[in-house]
Structure formats: C-alpha cells, structure tokens
Amino acid sequence: MRVVFSFLALAFLFTSCDDGDIITTELDFDDTFVATNCDDELICYKIKTEPSESLSVLISTTLEELIETTVDLDNDLLVNLVDFNPVFTNNQFNYRTYSNTITSDIFCSVIPPSNLGVTNDYPTNVTATFEITLIEDDNDGIPAAFEDLNGDGDLDNDDTDGDGLPNYLDADDDGDNVLTSTEMPNYSTEFELTQALDTDGDGTPNYLDTDDDNDGVPTINEEGVNTPNQNPADDISNNTVGADYLNVDVVNNIVATAYRVHTINQEFQIKLTLTGINLSVLTQDVLEFGTLTSTNSRAVTPTF
Numbered sequence: 001m002r003v004v005f006s007f008l009a010l011a012f013l014f015t016s017c018d019d020g021d022i023i024t025t026e027l028d029f030d031d032t033f034v035a036t037n038c039d040d041e042l043i044c045y046k047i048k049t050e051p052s053e054s055l056s057v058l059i060s061t062t063l064e065e066l067i068e069t070t071v072d073l074d075n076d077l078l079v080n081l082v083d084f085n086p087v088f089t090n091n092q093f094n095y096r097t098y099s100n101t102i103t104s105d106i107f108c109s110v111i112p113p114s115n116l117g118v119t120n121d122y123p124t125n126v127t128a129t130f131e132i133t134l135i136e137d138d139n140d141g142i143p144a145a146f147e148d149l150n151g152d153g154d155l156d157n158d159d160t161d162g163d164g165l166p167n168y169l170d171a172d173d174d175g176d177n178v179l180t181s182t183e184m185p186n187y188s189t190e191f192e193l194t195q196a197l198d199t200d201g202d203g204t205p206n207y208l209d210t211d212d213d214n215d216g217v218p219t220i221n222e223e224g225v226n227t228p229n230q231n232p233a234d235d236i237s238n239n240t241v242g243a244d245y246l247n248v249d250v251v252n253n254i255v256a257t258a259y260r261v262h263t264i265n266q267e268f269q270i271k272l273t274l275t276g277i278n279l280s281v282l283t284q285d286v287l288e289f290g291t292l293t294s295t296n297s298r299a300v301t302p303t304f
C-alpha cells in the first residue's frame with residue numbers, strides 16, 4: 001500500500017495544473033532509483049517502459065563520497081557518516097521520452113546504444129539534496145531488540161564483554177572467540193531468549209557465557225587441538241561430544257592473546273530530493289526522486 005501511495009503522490013506532483021497550463025506529462029516511476037559513478041560524477045536515474053521514459057540527474061560526487069564514514073571520536077570501533085545531509089547545486093536534470101524500449105545501459109556507457117529514439121528531452125538545472133542514514137548490525141541471529149540487555153531502549157550501552165563493541169554490533173557478544181551465531185543454533189524468526197542454548201545449564205545462554213561447559217577453563221582458552229586461531233569452535237578432541245569448549249572433560253588451557261576479527265554489516269539508505277526544477281511542462285519545482293539502498297561491511301578487531 002505504501003508503494004502504491006508513493007506512485008500516486010509522484011503522479012500528482014507532475015500532473016497538477018496552474019494558471020491554465022495544460023500538463024500532459026504523467027510520471028509513474030518507481031520510488032527507488034539507481035546510481036552509477038560516471039567518470040568523476042554520479043548519475044542518479046530511473047527508467048520505465050510502456051511508455052519508455054527516463055529521469056536522470058548528474059551530480060558532482062561519487063557513491064563512495066556520499067557514504068564516506070569517519071571513526072567516532074569517542075570509540076575507535078564505531079563510525080559515523082561524514083555528511084548525512086549533503087547538498088549539491090547546479091546539477092543537470094533530464095526528463096526524456098523514447099519511441100524505443102530502453103535499458104539502463106543508456107547512461108554512462110562507453111558505447112551508448114544506438115537508435116534510442118528520443119522523442120522529447122526536457123533538461124534543466126536542479127539542486128540535489130540527500131538524506132543519508134547508516135544502519136549497522138552484526139547479523140548474529142539475535143534481533144537488535146534482544147541485544148538491549150538492560151531494556152532502556154539504548155543499544156549503545158549494552159556491552160557484555162566490555163570490548164567496546166555494543167552487543168548489537170558485536171558478532172561475539174561474550175568475547176569468547178566463538179561467534180554468537182555459532183552459539184545460537186536454535187535461532188528462528190520467532191526468536192525467544194528461552195530458546196538460547198545453555199550447555200552447562202547455569203542460566204546464562206552460551207552466547208553470553210564465557211565458560212560454556214563450566215569446566216573452569218574460559219572458552220576463549222580452549223584452543224588445545226589446533227594452533228590457536230581465535231576460534232575455539234574448531235578445536236575438537238572428541239567428535240561425539242563436540243568442541244572442547246562444550247566438553248567438560250577436556251580442560252586444555254591455552255591462554256588467549258587476541259580477539260577474532262568482527263564483521264559489521266552496513267546499510268546506507270540514500271534519499272534524494274530535487275528542487276529548483278524549471279521545465280515548461282511542469283508547474284511544480286520539487287521532485288522526491290526516491291531512495292537508494294547500498295550495502296557494505298566493515299571489519300574490526302577489538303583490542304585484547
């Protein structure tokens with residue numbers, strides 16, 4: 001329903017009349033857009049068929065510059081967007097119609113396709129305003145809401161192992177070098193904390209328990225079989241029982257010296273609004289161009 005509403009809203013934006021102007025243009029583009037680096041610039045565009053039309057705007061930036069992050073001043077394991085609201089002026093905007101079917105390769109191709117059959121081309125200069133949001137998650141199988149251990153609604157102040165990574169970004173919440181996803185085999189979309197594995201039955205689920213088998217040797221030190229590789233899950237003396245950190249009868253104690261590398265997934269939501277549109281066929285000068293979602297990841301290793 002939300003998408004349908006957006007379509008209608010966009011169509012209305014371009015079909016309203018003023019002072020008797022006859023507006024024949026009706027746009028019903030999707031509310032997402034595509035962005036491609038083109039030389040030193042970024043082209044943001046959207047295309048449709050039946051009829052073939054395109055909207056495009058060329059902006060003096062790159063996708064990498066838009067989503068650039070910088071290390072947090074208070075915690076070098078965290079990052080922040082350099083600019084969450086960049087504005088660019090004097091960008092070339094084109095609304096085009098075509099007689100032939102078009103594909104995305106009409107933009108920024110070394111050899112543009114021939115016979116596009118452009119029937120109308122409406123160019124103008126616009127101001128492009130971005131609103132960028134960065135959402136990070138450890139994708140460890142524990143929904144972020146359950147990583148708010150003290151229930152105060154603030155995800156940043158829950159850090160079970162004290163390594164500087166709050167639990168919702170920490171793929172190894174208890175800091176025992178066994179990934180939370182490995183310690184949570186019972187994960188389901190209907191997640192309940194009571195489903196969490198608790199091998200030693202001490203009331204603390206494995207993913208928050210630093211001695212999972214309660215044998216007195218911290219899980220992070222149970223790396224006696226292989227050369228320590230910051231992964232106790234692959235140290236198995238008895239295949240029947242499983243990894244030594246879950247085997248109360250194996251108590252190899254190799255003192256750990258490092259945390260494992262942590263991967264943090266990133267989702268950048270990039271919303272673009274164009275203003276200052278000055279086209280004879282349109283009366284409005286503002287266009288909610290749409291939203292682009294870009295994903296990435298980063299790796300950090302907390303100080304041991």
Ligand SMILES: [Ca+2]
Binds near residue numbers: 166172
């Ligand atoms: Ca942590």
Ligand SMILES: [Ca+2]
Binds near residue numbers: 138142167168
């Ligand atoms: Ca976590």
Ligand SMILES: [Ca+2]
Binds near residue numbers: 183210211
């Ligand atoms: Ca554990």
Ligand SMILES: [Ca+2]
Binds near residue numbers: 247250
């Ligand atoms: Ca053990």
